[in-house]
Amino acid sequence: MADAFVDLDRVTLRYGMGDTLALDETSIKIARGEFIAVVGPSGCGKSTLLKLVSGLVRPSSGNVLVDNKEVDGPLKIVGMAFQNPTLLPWRTTLKNILLPLEIVEPHRKNFRKNKDMYIQRAKDLLATVGLSGFEDKFPWQLSGGMQQRASLCRSLIHEPDLLMLDEPFGALDAFTREELWAILQELWTKRPFTVILVTHDLREAAYLADTIYVMSKRPGQVVEMRRNTLPRPRTLETTFTEEYTTLVHELREHISAVRAA
Amino acid sequence: MTPTFRKSVPWLTSIGLFVVWELGCLLLQVPEYILPRPSASIMAGWEFRDAIWMHAVQTLYTTVVGFGIAVVFGVLLGVFVGSSKAIYDALNPLLIGFNAVPKVAVVPVLVMWFGIGTVPAVLTAFLISFFPIVVNVATGLATLEPELRDVLRSLGAKRRDILFKVGFPRSLPFFFASLKVAITLAFVGSVMAETVASNAGVGYLMMSASSRFQMPLVFAGLLVIAAMGIIMYELFSVIERRSTQWAHRGQQGA
Ligand SMILES: Nc1ncnc2c1ncn2[C@@H]1O[C@H](COP(=O)(O)OP(=O)(O)OP(=O)(O)O)[C@@H](O)[C@H]1O
Ligand SMILES: [Mg+2]
Numbered sequence: 046m047a048d049a050f051v052d053l054d055r056v057t058l059r060y061g062m063g064d065t066l067a068l069d070e071t072s073i074k075i076a077r078g079e080f081i082a083v084v085g086p087s088g089c090g091k092s093t094l095l096k097l098v099s100g101l102v103r104p105s106s107g108n109v110l111v112d113n114k115e116v117d118g119p120l121k122i123v124g125m126a127f128q129n130p131t132l133l134p135w136r137t138t139l140k141n142i143l144l145p146l147e148i149v150e151p152h153r154k155n156f157r158k159n160k161d162m163y164i165q166r167a168k169d170l171l172a173t174v175g176l177s178g179f180e181d182k183f184p185w186q187l188s189g190g191m192q193q194r195a196s197l198c199r200s201l202i203h204e205p206d207l208l209m210l211d212e213p214f215g216a217l218d219a220f221t222r223e224e225l226w227a228i229l230q231e232l233w234t235k236r237p238f239t240v241i242l243v244t245h246d247l248r249e250a251a252y253l254a255d256t257i258y259v260m261s262k263r264p265g266q267v268v269e270m271r272r273n274t275l276p277r278p279r280t281l282e283t284t285f286t287e288e289y290t291t292l293v294h295e296l297r298e299h300i301s302a303v304r305a306a
Numbered sequence: 307m308t309p310t311f312r313k314s315v316p317w318l319t320s321i322g323l324f325v326v327w328e329l330g331c332l333l334l335q336v337p338e339y340i341l342p343r344p345s346a347s348i349m350a351g352w353e354f355r356d357a358i359w360m361h362a363v364q365t366l367y368t369t370v371v372g373f374g375i376a377v378v379f380g381v382l383l384g385v386f387v388g389s390s391k392a393i394y395d396a397l398n399p400l401l402i403g404f405n406a407v408p409k410v411a412v413v414p415v416l417v418m419w420f421g422i423g424t425v426p427a428v429l430t431a432f433l434i435s436f437f438p439i440v441v442n443v444a445t446g447l448a449t450l451e452p453e454l455r456d457v458l459r460s461l462g463a464k465r466r467d468i469l470f471k472v473g474f475p476r477s478l479p480f481f482f483a484s485l486k487v488a489i490t491l492a493f494v495g496s497v498m499a500e501t502v503a504s505n506a507g508v509g510y511l512m513m514s515a516s517s518r519f520q521m522p523l524v525f526a527g528l529l530v531i532a533a534m535g536i537i538m539y540e541l542f543s544v545i546e547r548r549s550t551q552w553a554h555r556g557q558q559g560a
Contacts, residue, residue: 099460121462131454134552135475144471148461183552203461 049110050077050239051098051207056107058093063105067093069264070107075256077206078237082250084296085260086304091243094265095209098241099123111207120207121149124200128212130192132184138195139180142167145203152203163202170198174228190221197225201232210242214249223281226252230278247296251289252279259299262306269299342522344529351526357511362530365496365507368424369534372431373492377485380436384443388477389469394448405437410498417503427499427507434495435488442484446477479553482546489538497531 051074058068067090075081083091096102097109100116109116124145132141146152146163156163171177174194184192193213200208214222230253233240244250250257251273259269273292275283283289324344330336331343338346351358387397409430416426450472458468500509512527547554 096456099456101456101459119459119462121460123460125457125460127453127457129451129453131451131457133454133472133475135478135550145461147471148458148463148467150462185552200457209460 048076049074050079050112051075051241052108052110052113053094053097054108054110056097056104056109058090058097058102059105060093066264068097068104069266071260071265071267073258073267075239075241077239079256080233080240080242080254081256081258082242082244082254083258083260084244084247084250084300085258085265086262086300087245088263089260090263090265091260092211095125095211095241095243098207099125099209122206123209124203124205124207125209126193126196126200126211126213128215130184130189130196132192132195132199134184137181137183138171138176138187139164139167141184141195142170142198142202144199149203167198167202170202171195173232174198174225190217190225193217193221194225194228197229197232201238204236204238206238208238208240210240210244212243212245215245222246222249223252223284227280229253234278247293247300248284250296251275251292252284257296259296259303261303268303271296339519339521342525344525346522347525347529350520350522351529354523354526358508358526358530361506361508361511361527362534364424365427365493365500365509365531366534368427368496368500368507369431369489369492369538372428372496373435373489375428375432376436376439376488376492379432380439380484380488381443381481383436384440384477384481385447385469387440388444388447388473389465391448394444401437401440409434409495410502413499413502416499422503422505424504424506426503427496427509430499431492431495434498435492438484438487438491439481442480443477446480447473450476479546479550482542482550485542486539486546489542490535493531493535493538 053071053073055070055072056068057066057070059066071094083094085091093102097104098111098116100119111120133144136144143163147156152163168180171180174197176191176194179187179191184195187195197213214225217225226249242250242253254273257271257273258267260266261268271292275288275292328343328345331341387394412433413426413430416429420426420429450468454472455468458472463471496507497509500507501513504510508527508531512524515523515527
């Protein structure tokens with residue numbers, strides 16, 4: 046695949062003085078607009094993988110290419126969301142979501158001038174995730190699920206080409222989680238961006254991703270790549286189809302095998 | 307507990323303490339040159355009100371000036387120390403060592419340099435009160451969640467952006483909390499210096515009163531210092547609550 050948008054080529058990463066081998070010769074190619082999910086046992090280097098792609102850490106060996114360019118510092122085209130929503134408690138929900146626009150060029154330059162437009166964009170985004178009317182509430186006045194929705198909005202407001210999600214729904218209840226899957230899928234369908242989703246939830250991977258990577262125990266390596274051909278848009282109904290349950294089962298078996306190894 | 311009752315509790319406990327103190331002195335017949343009764347202290351305070359007023363203004367002045375220098379210096383040093391792990395590690399032992407030196411031992415040095423008077427008192431107030439400000443500001447800056455830092459860095463945020471958008475607002479509650487501690491310490495510093503190296507201020511007043519065995523006046527001085535400490539502490543509490551409401555959300559039942 047010559048036209049890979051994200052291309053990890055035999056990437057190895059050691060932390061500290063080289064005593065922790067987090068990733069070992071991992072290769073992943075992601076097409077532009079593709080939605081991939083990474084699953085694997087705890088500590089196998091999934092979060093590390095995201096940091097490598099976004100340029101927050103440099104590989105010990107191997108190459109990380111994004112858009113055919115070697116990644117040699119933090120990329121500015123990414124959005125990130127984590128399990129912990131990390132909203133700023135002194136800013137209202139709306140102001141939290143506007144934060145990336147105050148930092149990323151060219152928005153930063155035009156922030157004053159285009160403020161009304163940006164606020165409208167943030168409000169639209171909030172409406173999509175069902176948070177209309179909470180613009181002026183502070184994060185601590187929102188529930189955990191609402192904070193996570195806001196965090197998702199913050200990761201998308203600057204229209205990044207690449208979205209990194211590190212177990213973003215991990216701390217939520219099953220109903221909220223499924224609701225947010227649908228919302229994320231909708232956002233992604235409207236304006237396709239490339240997504241790397243790290244998750245522990247195999248049902249989540251099977252619902253959202255085009256391609257699912259299974260990683261081995263530390264040091265992490267990709268041991269399995271599964272294309273997910275379930276038709277889109279996927280709905281709650283999809284999760285009751287046999288194709289879906291079979292996929293989840295097979296992933297489950299891979300994980301069990303990896304953990305036992 | 308009704309709100310009015312809750313508001314009056316601190317007053318009730320203070321008055322209760324005075325009543326116990328008064329009655330204790332009366333019943334046990336404690337001589338005045340050992341522990342004067344609060345009523346005697348207050349009366350002495352009223353009798354010497356002009357002198358007390360003058361000395362209290364002097365003490366307040368040295369304390370506030372010393373505290374002001376401590377705030378400016380403490381914030382600058384705190385930002386410097388908190389901005390990088392390496393600087394933090396390099397300076398921390400020095401700061402702790404400096405803080406461990408009893409400031410009363412420094413006063414003679416200051417007197418040698420600046421002579422008896424206002425300057426040593428201001429400097430002692432400064433030296434004793436800047437440490438908590440430095441530590442709190444540095445801690446507020448240094449304890450940024452790694453994930454939040456990743457979010458900002460992945461957006462291409464520079465060190466300055468992170469400092470202004472997150473570092474400063476985040477360390478504000480730490481800063482205000484340290485001001486409350488620092489202002490009371492500043493009183494300790496200035497009064498201490500006044501007792502040994504000054505001819506003005508409540509510390510000096512108490513020293514000279516005790517040399518004349520006017521114990522009620524000594525205690526009147528103590529009460530005045532305590533009152534000034536409480537007022538300044540409360541003042542900074544109010545400022546703290548007003549400016550960093552988000553950090554006190556638990557207490558408002560919000
Ligand atoms: N900053 C760091 N310094 C040293 N070692 C680290 C650092 N970050 C991660 N590691 C180590 O690298 C390995 C991979 O960590 P990583 O966070 O990528 O795992 P993960 O797959 O995201 O795990 P989890 O599913 O539990 O989040 C772990 O063994 C971890 O101890
Ligand atoms: Mg992780």
